[in-house]
Every structure is written in structure tokens, then in C-alpha cells.
Amino acid sequence: MTGSPVPVIDLGLWREGDAAARSRIAARVDEALQEAGFLLVTGHGVDPELPARIREAARAFFRLPAEAKRPYAVSVGGRGWLGPGAEANSYAEGTASPPDLKESWSCAAQDPTGIASVDAEWFRPNVWPAQTPRLGPLAERYLARMRALCDELLELLAVALTLPEDHFTRHTGHPTWGFNLNWYPGTQTVGPPLPGQFRIGAHTDFGTVTVLDREPGAGGLQIHTDSGGWQDAPYDPAALTVNIGDLLARWTGDRWRAGRHRVLPPPADAPAEELVSLVYFYECDAHTRVESLPAPLGRVRHEPVDSHVYLRAKLDAITVP
16 A cells, blocks of 8 residues: 555564654554554564464364354354354444355453453353364463553553553453454355445444454455545554554544454455454453543544443444344
């Protein structure tokens, strides 16, 4: 993407750089999140072999016959297998579309808070498929790194807003999060796309920050900006793709935009293309009161929301009945 609005941010330089270097990084982050809501992040500390091993284990599960996967079937927000037709992400924007052309293995935060009503909804035990016993341990290693990385990102974002470093992380002492392994099979599995059907329809994510480890493909990720419309997302094999979600955009009073994106359907010239994405959705402590930053930082003063009432409504919106 020529002249991409998505910069590459080196977290190593952020950690170790002098004041001038950190100031430049913070300013570039602020600029990018105002325009596109996306960053590419290097220096993230993820072992490059780990996502590859997770993909290998995930593909072994997804390629099983449907009857082997069906015992793990759940609805959106559950822990297990989201089968074909379970989601239509464009409904989060109020746009009707056919279901997304994907399957997912989904898990989420599970360490209980001790508050029964919160734990029953947001901190249930995770499930892993017995047919691929390596998947759970590999994913747990990855998830531990994602939790630490997201808090580091939120500290950087606070500094980019000239706020105290813990402005957001003071609300992530016991956060909720979600993790999807998304499988995008080719047309031999999903059939030809219907009009308006995507691997994932156009939407913004719902939480604070999302961290994506993706494979490049012709039927891959696109991002939307006001100036450029839909464009293929930039890709760097050493980088993770980071975007902010609706809650964080509201928190900033719409100074920053939630990163709008979609995943293209299997391409006609590469119908067998198969991709697997690792998507970590970070949120905040259950029932955090999210209030917009006042001017001059914030631009729109939204009514305060309960973070998890808001998140539940979004999850319900994308669930295909």
C-alpha cells in the first residue's frame, strides 16, 4: 500500500529509545489512529515459530469432518467451535449480509473474579478439542504473551494521548478478552460467495485493542479510511497487526477511530486459498464505566457506557439466529 496510513511501530525502540524517539513514536501512533485505527507492531516478543505451530494444530481440527467438530459447537461468545453460518459481522454496523465464510475456534478469559454473575457470563472455563491435543497448550502460551502485549500497547496509547501511562491499564487488572482462530477455507469447502458475502463482513471490533497474526492472501484483510476507501492492508511478516475497537474509540471521544476492516471472499483466481488468522480481542475489567475524554483531546462527548453491557449487545448483533 503506497503511502500507507498504517505505520510500523517498533516496540523495542519504544522501550529502549531516548525521549526524542519515544516522542516521535507517540506522535506517529496518535496520527495513525486518527486516520485508520491500525498499526503494524514489531518488537512484540512473540516466538515466530509459535503461531506456525498453532496454525498447524488448528488446521488439523478444522479439516475434520463436520460430525467430528459438531460436539464442540457454540454460539458467538462461547468457548468452542463456531461453525459455518454462525456469524455475520456486518450486522454490527446495521448492514444485512449473508453469513461470513469462515469457521472459528473460540476461547476467552476464564480465571474467575469471585463475582458469580460476572464469572457465569464472562469467565467460563475454556474447552479444547481432544482430536488435536497440542492446540490448547500452544494457544495458552500465545495467550499469555498477548495479555502482556496488550497492556504494553495500552500504556503506549495513553502516552500518545499525553495521559498518565496507566490511564487505561488501571482498568485491566482482571480483564475480559476473546481469542479466535479463524479458518478461511476455499470455495471447495464454502462454495461460491453469494452477493455481498465475505470471509468477514465490514465491521469494527468491539473492545479496546485487537492483535492479529495473519497470513497474506488474495482473499485477505482490507482496511477502510475516509481518504482511501477500501485498500489491501499492509503486511510485514515480522509484525503483528493492531487495531483499536469501539470501546477505545468512545473512550477517546472519537479522537481515534475504530479500525474498520473486512476479509475478502475466496478469490476467483485462487479458489483453493486457505488462510488461518489468530485474533486476540482485548477488553477491560468487567463493567468498567467508559467515559469519553473531554475536549481538547476528545471530539465527541458520548454518554458513558458500561463496557460489558456494550460488548454483549455487539456480540448479540453479529450472531446469526
